[in-house]
Amino acid sequence: MRKMSEADIIGKGTWIDKLAHELLEREKSLGRNLDLIKVESGLGASGVPHIGSLGDAVRAYGVKLALENFGYKSELIAYSDDLDGLRKIPEGFPDSLEEHIAKPVSLIPDPFGCHDSYGMHMSSILLDGLDKVGIKYEFRRAKDTYQQGLLKDQIHTILQNSAKIGDQISEMVGQEKFQKFLPYFPVCANCNRLYTAEASEYLGDERKVLYKCHDAEIGSNMIKGCGHEGEADIAKDLGKLAWKVEFAARWAAFDIRFEAYGKDIMDSVKVNDWVADEILNYPHPHHVKYEMFLDKGGKKISKSLGNVITAQKWLEFGSPKSILLLLYKRITGARELGFEDIPSLMNEYNELEDIYFGRIKVDNQAKLSKSKGLFEYVNLLNPPKESSTHVNYRLLIELSKIFKEDRGQRVMKKLLDYGVIKNPQPEIEKLIELAGNYSDEFDDSEKAEIDLDDSSKKALNELSTALGADEEPEDIQNTIYQIAKSNDVQPKDFFRILYQIILGTSRGPKIGPFISDIGTKKVAKTISEYL
RNA sequence: GGGUCUAUAGCGCAGCCAGGUAGCGCACCGGACUCUUAAUCCGGCUGUCGAGGGUCCGAAUCCCUCUAGACCCGCCA
Numbered sequence: 001m002r003k004m005s006e007a008d009i010i011g012k013g014t015w016i017d018k019l020a021h022e023l024l025e026r027e028k029s030l031g032r033n034l035d036l037i038k039v040e041s042g043l044g045a046s047g048v049p050h051i052g053s054l055g056d057a058v059r060a061y062g063v064k065l066a067l068e069n070f071g072y073k074s075e076l077i078a079y080s081d082d083l084d085g086l087r088k089i090p091e092g093f094p095d096s097l098e099e100h101i102a103k104p105v106s107l108i109p110d111p112f113g114c115h116d117s118y119g120m121h122m123s124s125i126l127l128d129g130l131d132k133v134g135i136k137y138e139f140r141r142a143k144d145t146y147q148q149g150l151l152k153d154q155i156h157t158i159l160q161n162s163a164k165i166g167d168q169i170s171e172m173v174g175q176e177k178f179q180k181f182l183p184y185f186p187v188c189a190n191c192n193r194l195y196t197a198e199a200s201e202y203l204g205d206e207r208k209v210l211y212k213c214h215d216a217e218i219g220s221n222m223i224k225g226c227g228h229e230g231e232a233d234i235a236k237d238l239g240k241l242a243w244k245v246e247f248a249a250r251w252a253a254f255d256i257r258f259e260a261y262g263k264d265i266m267d268s269v270k271v272n273d274w275v276a277d278e279i280l281n282y283p284h285p286h287h288v289k290y291e292m293f294l295d296k297g298g299k300k301i302s303k304s305l306g307n308v309i310t311a312q313k314w315l316e317f318g319s320p321k322s323i324l325l326l327l328y329k330r331i332t333g334a335r336e337l338g339f340e341d342i343p344s345l346m347n348e349y350n351e352l353e354d355i356y357f358g359r360i361k362v363d364n365q366a367k368l369s370k371s372k373g374l375f376e377y378v379n380l381l382n383p384p385k386e387s388s389t390h391v392n393y394r395l396l397i398e399l400s401k402i403f404k405e406d407r408g409q410r411v412m413k414k415l416l417d418y419g420v421i422k423n424p425q426p427e428i429e430k431l432i433e434l435a436g437n438y439s440d441e442f443d444d445s446e447k448a449e450i451d452l453d454d455s456s457k458k459a460l461n462e463l464s465t466a467l468g469a470d471e472e473p474e475d476i477q478n479t480i481y482q483i484a485k486s487n488d489v490q491p492k493d494f495f496r497i498l499y500q501i502i503l504g505t506s507r508g509p510k511i512g513p514f515i516s517d518i519g520t521k522k523v524a525k526t527i528s529e530y531l
Numbered sequence: 532g533g534g535u536c537u538a539u540a541g542c543g544c545a546g547c548c549a550g551g552u553a554g555c556g557c558a559c560c561g562g563a564c565u566c567u568u569a570a571u572c573c574g575g576c577u578g579u580c581g582a583g584g585g586u587c588c589g590a591a592u593c594c595c596u597c598u599a600g601a602c603c604c605g606c607c608a
Contacts, residue, residue, distance in 0.1 A: 015548060174533075174605050263535055264603055291536060292602070332548055333536065344545095344556090366549060481568075491568040499569075511569070 012373030020066035023286040037074045039258040045082040045119040049126035051309045052293045058327045061135045065381045076137045082106035082119030083142035083240040085194035102193040102223045106143040129311030133320040149235035154249035159202040173267040186239035188213040190228035248275035252282035260288045293337045317438040318342040324378045346393035357387045396435030459487035468524035477512030
């Protein structure tokens with residue numbers, strides 16, 4: 001054991017580099033060709049993609065960047081599982097989808113009419129998120145993959161070994177279903193449904209699966225099968241492998257060397273690794289497991305609870321870099337996540353930039369390297385040449401709460417007054433917009449009814465008159481204080497009433513200068529509305 | 532039944548994954564801002580790092596055991 005020295009630091013010193021390093025070591029010991037290392041991320045296409053799905057792809061892209069940094073060619077495949085069946089209607093989607101339950105999401109019309117199918121609509125939301133944070137990917141979809149027969153050899157091998165696989169699944173994870181049925185779900189040629197068609201027999205010579213469409217239980221719903229009996233050609237007809245074996249087929253067919261996974265599909269990955277290694281004779285890709293994002297109460301993010309965080313919503317309040325920082329800073333550990341994390345992440349980015357440009361000193365070599373490395377990954381290994389102007393995001397939120405009209409201009413002026421910035425910049429304008437959205441959306445202070453006794457009313461009336469007069473009082477702070485005193489109102493209470501009227505909170509910035517910022521006439525008018 | 536994560540100041544959390552003097556925010560205490568409010572600024576206090584063991588010159592950090600909570604998967608409905 002000894003202290004980390006510069007020579008021991010792998011790549012840029014982050015967990016991403018360590019992971020890429022492990023991957024390379026493993027590939028070298030396997031002796032595989034390293035001309036192009038493909039990493040993969042699976043995109044769900046049945047539900048609204050939240051930040052966790054985005055994270056899978058963003059992190060895989062990080063590994064790609066690390067591999068490139070080590071001198072290898074790499075590519076991220078973003079694979080949409082759009083042959084998965086629709087299990088239930090997501091919150092906020094029309095009930096008319098009911099008739100499409102159990103059909104592959106790529107065969108369901110887009111209820112919003114903007115994409116070729118329901119599945120593409122969902123995938124597009126995620127791809128749009130990736131585009132917005134600057135992630136590059138090669139898009140593939142299950143529908144094309146199966147229709148073009150890209151997996152036909154793997155499917156054949158898997159179905160030939162289905163008995164062995166069924167036993168293994170039972171032993172590894174206790175699921176006995178595949179001891180009875182083939183791990184393949186044909187799409188019923190008659191009713192287009194997926195999970196209702198049960199595959200019982202594989203005709204290896206013809207490469208066809210025999211199935212019968214009958215009633216099936218999905219979640220708590222009973223889905224009626226149509227009774228159709230048919231056969232599906234694994235190279236042409238629609239149908240898909242069960243998850244327990246599908247990844248393996250894809251890894252082998254696409255030559256995937258890395259894929260991250262969430263702990264919810266840990267068992268599937270375990271089985272797939274075995275299938276890849278033992279049945280398909282393709283050493284499984286390197287993995288990393290991550291925890292699910294939970295909401296602030298430690299509850300699972302779920303659509304029905306309304307606590308879903310999408311990239312699109314996040315980007316109304318935070319920069320793309322704040323998302324990348326969230327996803328790259330670490331991968332281990334359960335994460336309770338909410339929009340309220342945005343302000344710290346916005347500021348943390350500035351801090352990292354200061355470390356990167358040497359404005360903040362860090363003694364520990366490994367930690368310095370890690371912070372600089374993290375900064376580089378957040379910039380997708382293309383860091384800026386010089387530091388940007390930093391404005392504390394929380395300050396912007398506070399100023400945004402005060403100025404709701406002409407916000408951009410007035411907040412900018414305040415920043416100039418405070419000496420926070422030297423001149424107006426478009427980047428700062430954007431920041432003000434983000435912080436403004438944040439303060440509008442999460443200004444939780446309730447506009448409660450304010451109880452006013454007679455002396456408070458009298459004092460308010462006096463103040464309103466004083467502020468509304470043509471001659472404005474020179475020292476508003478002092479005027480307020482005097483008025484309170486002469487009306488036998490505790491200054492403490494009077495100030496609180498004023499904050500409640502003007503800001504809807506019980507505290508705020510020093511009130512004299514604040515009132516003149518807003519405009520004395522306007523404040524006078526606001527006060528008179530309460531009298 | 533199987534698995535994973537979490538436990539750090541009064542509260543909320545970072546630091547742990549690559550060991551090197553225990554940190555941040557809020558709260559609290561003191562001071563400043565010519566005038567008993569608020570805000571702001573400056574300074575200060577706050578810890579058996581869940582418990583026990585191990586490795587190490589050195590452990591919040593790595594390993595093992597335990598306790599409590601959360602989550603995931605499976606089984607069942």
